Amino acid sequence: MTDDSTAAADDKAWEELVKNMLRAEMMRRGISYTTLVERLAEIGIDDNELNLRNKVSRGRFSAVFFMQCMLAVGVDLLQIPKTLEEAIGKGGAQRLAKTRAKPDS
Template sequence: MFWKMENDDVHLAFVPIQSYKAACTERIDAMPIEEKAWEEMVKNILRAEMMRRGVSYAGLADRLGEYGIEDNELNLRNKVSRGRFTAVFFMQCMQALGVEILQIPHAVEEAGKRGGAQALAKSRPEKAN
């Protein structure tokens, strides 16, 4: 069902689902991904970048301090373990870690699983074109 407008008149139309699918530019057959899976993935990306560089939470706190971002090891550990932080914080961490290329996993749920940070740390980022 969708709304169709003709000459300032609004009509309600029923369209077979196959026609609707063909008309859509976005994938509608994909299942929605829960927010928690996204949080877990982002947390694992950050942890993977720390692992790749051999940086502890204390080391990350020191590196962030060089950018004027004051935080301590315990606060960082808690913030990252929750997986709920701002995009600004994430980018500050990427900058502090010296990340130049960030590979975003295609499978959000897979990257968000337990052990996902280790798997991501072992994978190599693709080179930018």
């Protein structure tokens, strides 16, 4: 059993993982936050760039939001890192963007 501080640290790592996975997919495709706003609008999701930047920066967003972004970015196959360590810490998104197979589009 973990104490509350360990559980909070674990949650932070998972939040950083999903944040970096999203950012890596954006990097691989050259998609900016401005473009993400536009692409989300195309599928009926209205938001603004500042809100998106803040959500992604915090890494605290729903699975629904994550999947909406993946669809908007054009991800059709999600590659999940084998370990948290691959995707978290300084440069985690960049590491993921470089280590994953290039998208077809």
